[in-house]
Structure formats: C-alpha cells, structure tokens
Amino acid sequence: MHETEKTALIVIDMINTYDHEDAEHLLPSAREALPRVVHLLERAREQDVPVIYVNDNFGEWRSHHGEILETALAGPHADLVEPIRPDDRSLFVVKARHSIFFETPLGYLLGQLGVGHVVMCGQVTEQCVLYSALDAHIRHLRVTVPADAVAHIHADLAEAALRMMERNMAVEIRTAATARL
Template identity: 70%
Template sequence: MAHTALIVIDMLNPYDHQDADRLVPSVRKILPALRELLDRARASTSPVIYVNDNFGDWRSHHGEILQTALSGRHPDLVAPIAPDGESLFVVKARHSAFFETPLAYLLGQLAAERIVLCGQVTEQCVLYSALDAHIRHYDVTIASDAVAHIDEGLAEAALEMMRRNMSAATCPVGDISFDDATPER
C-alpha cells in the first residue's frame, strides 16, 4: 500500500483561457522539475494522480481531456508530463482537487497519508487543494519549483500561507522523497 501520493493539478491544459499568456512562461520554467518529480514518483511506485478541470465538458473523460490539451496552443507544455498507463485520473469542476470529487476516497483506498502537490496555478487551485488536504489531515508537501503561477507575488504569498497556516512543507523537487519520510519544513 502507498503512503505518499503525487497529485498533479490542472497540467492538461489547452491554454486558451484569459490568463494563459501570463501563465505559460511560468509553466515553461517549472516543466523540468515537474518532469523529474513525475519520474521519481513513478520509479518509487508511488501513485500519480492527475486531478484536472474538464473545462465544462461534462461528457469528457481523461483521454479526451488529454487530447484537448495536446491539441491546444501549447502541446509542448503537455506532452512531456502527460499521464502514463499507470496514472490515475480525477476530474474536478472547481478550484480544489477535493471539492466534490472522489479524491479523498481514492487516497483512502491507496492508504495515502502524505500528498505531494504540483501543477498550476499556485495561488489558486494548488492553494485551495492544499487547504482542503490540510483540513482532511493529510501531510502536505508542495513542490515549490514544480508549481506555476499567474501572479508571482500572489504565488509567493500563497506558498507562505501554505507553510504557516496549513503546516505544509514547501521545498524544491530535489528535497522531496517518496520513501514515506517527510521533508524538512
């Protein structure tokens, strides 16, 4: 049974939304660290769970969401971090990965006590997901160099809030272990 799960938030994105032009440079910057984090989680056999917006298309499934993202404006930001055949997938409709999704149930089935969050957007979906994980008593780690932002100042404030108010560990990918040891806070 797994004790640590990697949760990839909203990275399957066609980048056709209002803030996309402000988000894309940050996504480009985090892509190598995110790829490394995915590789390390998969090598450790920790579950990798993609939690992604369905962009209001309630008939879509994970394959269609991926294809929409790969057909979007920046497939080069999606292809390197696309789910593999072992990845799990949860569709969300709002900011939090937990809000009205089966994520908490899935984590319980996986016996996950610790979650590592990465993806986009730091000051929105990552922040709200971290809060919901905290109130559900998960040990939360944020891969600080594998989260993308729209507004750098708000992202820094969000990371500080996660550290102070949610007891989240915020650290670079190189400091994250998937061996059930919690990194330094």
C-alpha cells in the same frame, strides 16, 4: 513522515490547452515549472509512488480524461503537455472547481490507497494549489509543495500563497529535488 505513511504525487491542472483568461501570464511560469514536474513524475514512477492527475474539465461535462488529454495535445501548447503525459499506471480525477477535493472522489481514492501524504505540483499556485492544500490539511493529510514545480499567474500572490500554506496549513515547502516521495 511516519514509516508506514504512503505518499501520492498529485499533478494539478497540467493537462491544459491554455485557452483561457490569464493564460498569457501563466504560460511563462508553466514553462519554467515543467522540467521539475517531469522530474517528480520520473521519481514517483521509479519508486512506485501513485501518480494522480487531477484536472479541470474546462466546463465540458461530457469529457473524460482521454478526451481532455487529446484536446490538450492537439492544441498550440502541446509541448507543455507531452512531457507529462499520464502513463498506463496513472490515475485521473476530473474536477470542476479550484480544489482537487471539491465534489471529486479524490478523498475516497487516497483512503483506498492508504495515502497519508500528498506531494502537489502543477498550477495555479495562488488558486488551485492553495485551495487544494487547505482542503488536504482539513482532511489531516500531510502536504508537500515543491515551490519550483508549481506555476503561477501572479508571482507576488504565489509567494504569499506558499507562505500561507507553510505557516497556516503546515505544508512542507521544498524543491522538486528535495521533496520526499
């Protein structure tokens, strides 16, 4: 990492009601990853690293980040959302598809912040995290994915996705404890 390169922590799709197909497969992995996501958030906030939540809008085109958060906190899995609740300094980008970059202002925001390195955590490893890592790589951003801070639906596909990210996209695969912010 270059000495002047700024890092941002990106939390992908963790503000979630888990009221969707495959949620029963995702929930155990999300519960397992949650403490490490919390750890990354604490470290980022202590070090004044920008924290950006990029979250699905679940097809609710009138929704905004506050409404997405309130809906998730009112749902049956609020225990997965409360510990990672955005604070007043957190930034929030709403997405509609798998990649955090697809038709969102995230690329522009990262440029404005001077970010050249992103640490991605959240869900789903073999979907949104994988596609977002590819889009970040295409944009010449350095990417780190803490393997213990991402949740999956299918463990075998998640493992393959992490190997693809590392091999084909030069993603640095680490743990939450060793990820450089």
